[in-house]
Amino acid sequence: MSQQGDRPATTDDWWGRLYDESARDTGPAEAPDDTIDDRFDSAADTLGAEGAADATTRAGYGQAVDAIGVDDEDDEDDAGDEDDDVDVDVAAAAGSGPVSRPLAWWEARGAYPVIQAPAPAPASPPTIVDTPPAVPPPPPPPPQAPTPAPSPVAPAPLTPRPRAPWEPPPAAFDPSDARPLPGAVDPAPPRLTTPAPAPAPDPRAAAPEVPIPPAPEPAPAAPLTYVGDRPPTYDAEPTALPATEAEALGQLVADTVLDGARYGTYTLRAASMRGDSARYRGEPRRDALLTARFGAGPSALVLVAVATGARATEGAHLSAADACRWIGGAVGRSHSRLGEDIRAGRRGDLKSGLHRLTDRTYGKLRARAAELGREPEDYTASLRCLLLSADPDCRTRVFFGVGGGGLFRLRDGAWQDLEPLLPEPADIRGEPVLGFGSARSEASAEQTPEGDRLTMDLEITKPPGPVVEDPVPPPPEPFRFRASVARPGDTLLLTSVGLAEPLRGEPALGDELAARWASAEPPGLAEYLSDVRLRVKGYADDRTAVGVWEA
Known part of the structure; x- marks a missing residue:
């Protein structure tokens, strides 16, 4: 060269x-x-x-x-x-x-990198903006079949260039000292331009929605155990058991009795429990409950009997149990005839027949009192009964009994008192009957309407009547009877005196039970027991309740 x-x-x-x-x-x-x-x-x-x-x-x-x-x-x-x-x-x-x-x-061959003269450093560092240059859009291509887009080539990793013998070693790696590996495609350099001003926030733009955490669910309220302004004095749970003898274990009664069934179009719930005062004193439950079914199929007859022994008498729970057992035996022996009368709606035959069965039951109670050497009024009980047919087509419900208690019906959210009304003895009024010793009868016997005397007064002294030293016994309890046709959605409630009195004396109790039983579905046994034992201050007697829910 x-x-x-x-x-x-x-x-x-x-x-x-x-x-x-x-x-x-x-x-x-x-x-x-x-x-x-x-x-x-x-x-x-x-x-x-x-x-x-x-x-x-x-x-x-x-x-x-x-x-x-x-x-x-x-x-x-x-x-x-x-x-x-x-x-x-x-x-x-x-x-x-x-x-x-x-x-x-x-x-x-890739042995050495290509070195170019470095460009002079700019006065101020440029800002990289991704805005593409304004280029007129190309004409639209002719329509053709879509082809798969080629996969983009990833930029090759940068490698530092070798240092010349006379160059001092660099303090740190500079990205400008690197170049792509051989065969790689260099990415297009970014366009240097003046940074665009940030757009002002739009006041009309809606603020970003911040998710609000859901509020914690409130804790379930404690079940209501009493109604009224304050709780009852006695403890809500049993505290003492009744005393008994070794030879009288068969006379024990449980603190609470619970029963239920479903026949035809109705659902039956029955519960009996000791009152707060009896639980505190360790006395037995004076209320007795009997649920029995006689027969089978549509002709079956269901009897529910509720009896309450006389208050403050010895063996009151025994007299109540005897009353339920004897009325159950009498109905069981005549259940075929009673079932036919109920399905046929013979009110007169039902009333007279059930009256005779009730009298026989009380006759047995008086005989039992004589055997025990006790007065009849000491060994007696009030008796309330319900007769229900198992036939789905029969909706006749028959009530009968003697003594205190209650019969209620919940219809359309309101309670109705179905207790048959009985006249008071003082309210009985009527014309005197001839020959019964009234003043008018004696005058009529002595003279005619015209004033003529039929007999003459011989002034004969009448013998004195018998001397009565003992007080006159109270008149016996009248017999109660009622037959009614149930409607879908009705609730019939038969109760003893311990629940009938607070239902009549405390409206809040009836309102609470109506709210709990407003649902079409009847409550379960445990739920029904919780409803019946809803306490009221001032009422601490035994409670027995029989509920019938009509489908």
């Missing part, structure tokens, strides 16, 4: 020009050997400081070429090509900016 950079056409031509005496001599070299350093010094003197910096970079890579073992003596052609490339780089450095050149053989 000549010092002017002319490339010979052939190798022989190159040697001819170098040693031809007719060629003009350009001047001998300063050093005996023509090396890269000599050429660098020549280029630095010619280009100045800026060009020298660029040439320094390229000269460093020339030394790198010597380091990897490119020997000029072994391959003269390769050495000639290397010299030519160096001249091209020096010529490019003399220009105003970086000039692209073809890659050398070692660069094409």
